[in-house]
Amino acid sequence: MRLASLVVLAALSAASLAPTTVGGSGCASNSAWSGNCSVSNNGSQVDVGGSANQPGSGGGSGTGGAGSSPGRGGSNGNSGTGSTGNAAPATEECPIVGCRGNYSVVTYPDVTIDDLASFVPARPSLGGEPAGFGVVGTPTNIIAAASTHTLTGPLLGWDVTVRFRPAGYVFDYGDGSNTRTTTGGATWASLGLPQFSPTSTSHVYRERGTYTVSLTLQYSADVDFGSGWRPVPGYVNAPAPPYTLEVLEVRTALVDRTCAENPSGPGC
Template sequence: MTSLSLAVIGALPASSSDEAIDTPIGSAAISTGNTVVISGTQTQTSSDGPGDSAPRPGSPPSPASPVHEFDFDTCLDDWNSSRGCFRAVVDEEPSSPGADSPAAPVITIDDLAQFAPDPVASEGEPDNVGVAGMPTNFIAAASVHTRSGTLFGAPLSVRFTPVGYEFVHGDGTSATSSTGGQTWSALGQSPFTPTSTSHVYSERGTYQAHVTVRYAAEVDLGGGWFPVAGDLTVPGPAREIRIFEAHTALVAFTCAQRPSAPGC
């Protein structure tokens, strides 16, 4: 904005001393005898200065300045219009530790097969021998098992806990249990009495029995144990079970007293 001041000082003819003087708006006329002083101020808006940011009425809007990569020389040559030289800075949230590192692979139950516990052999009581028509008691001595090693290039520990057993009897039948069973003595029972893991063979013969143990798994990568989905099954080796027929006979003496007695 520019202000202009105008002052005109002149002498009036003597005959005009009583005439009215017309002055423009914004000016003042002062008469002192034969001299008139006219002063005024005019305000106008400049459109040439660098500070002119408002468009003139009726003028078309200026196109938006393109955003481009900062180039110092270009900005100097086109200082007034290259607003794209000054880019807004967006504050980024601080990255969490390890955010740029690759994600750890997901560990599956199949990945842990290399750490599997050794197979467990079942035992048929008594001494892997039974009597047809009478219970044979099966036992599997599986327990919690921990191993350490390396997986995907990182050290870890694996802990297996038995959670289920499948006893395969070798005669076409099988039975599942949540425990590996106990001996008759540990249960406080007499031989050839039923247990939760016993089986009755209907015929004499030799059978190949085995047990498959099902394990739940946990891993520790250095920050504590966490479970892995699924179960790992480990089949045990076959165990030969011999089943005999029992015949009763009325005898007068025991086998200790007469070893040659029937049935001795």
Template sequence: MGRRLNLLIFAIIGFVLTMSVLAPEPAFADDCGPIDAESGICANDINGGDSVDVGADKTNPGDGGSDGRNNGGGGGDNSGGGDSGDGDADGKEEAHVEFPCRFVGTCPDEGSDPITIHDLASFTPAPTHVTMEPDGWMIVGLPANFYADADVNTDSGKLFEFPITVRFTPSSYSWSWGDGSTASTGTGGSSWKSLGVEEFTATSTSHTYAEKGTYTVSLTVNYSVQIKTSGTGWLDVDGTLTKAASGVTAIATTANSVIVDKECNRNPTGPGC
């Protein structure tokens, strides 16, 4: 009986040693198949932390995803739901920053010069008309009075896709009298009646013709320009805008050939009397 027991013990020990020798080697991550994974014999963390922990609920940390910025760089969660970055997709946020600094010429970027007259080519002041008296004729040797209806006016529209208002203020007037002479005035002039003076009185915008003939009087108005947008006051724009006015054509003749509004016997001091 004791001999049989000893043989049984030796048989069990031999079986255990045999199974230890025949046991399979642990599989590496690259060789781990579905069956090996289910059996739990796949090795973990053998390739430096990039392997998947079978049975676990997450992967080891990697490089991360996009943070939602325009250039897609940086880390963040896989949804890409990071902050908005330097500006929204259509660049409007950036333009809101750049536009005011161009107004005052303080933009740090090269090429961001202040707004000039050339940037406002699509904006224009209201038309200006020239009026003369007497209407359509002049007496040689006597002043004819000219005046323009230019005034401060505004025009609205968009610049760089932003709404702005442009204000035009007449600053000077350049007259061409049609007889080769010119004049520059700081006013557009007024009628004799508005000035409270007699007809044929010399004014700051009158001209006297020395020869008979037909003359075309032309005028250009020079404007200073200001602009504003939401959140700003009026800001000066570099340069001066020049705008032509409608001219007038009139005949200069002698006094005795002109029909005056009153006969000489009723107005002995009138022209030609």
């Protein structure tokens, strides 16, 4: 940022240039350059010099003059002299970023998982295949589904947007077994697998009976105060509606007639 003007000399004759000081410029007593400027006048030329070592400045010095030929001021530690008859306004390198003015810094609060208690994420879905059933000793495919979504509202005195992203699926299969995965699973058909194939979320029941499967989805959270997403450490838990299934035993036997033909036959 450059501040104009340091010196303005308007077509003054050499005889009229009596010794003087420069006012209303960067070298004024109330300037950031105060104490770092020098002005001299020999009756035919006015020389202005400056030096500073402040944030935003190269710490250089230079002098420029008003006389008969173009001149250049020094910068970055170099110096130069010159003169010009009708000089354009000289410029002063601003020594402090932003220079004059009042500034304020906005600091956003640190957000914890507990602070997000008023933001309730969507519940995941939970199911399985075969739908409502399982077979002892073979994989029962358990499937959950959830998606990334956002909620808006007040938080710690600010209007914010909270983003929830599925991060972990904690399955409780109802027989004392549980597992955590980073996926909710998928159907056998979408995976290109035959029925009763093992998957990342399937479970093998060892005894027949009725079981209730539960799921807790762990959401990771981010907040946006209007300047970009900021991650919140930890997880927000969201339970899924329970899923109940009947696990059956399957027995095979060679018979010469179907159960319709022989209702009292093996397995009928």
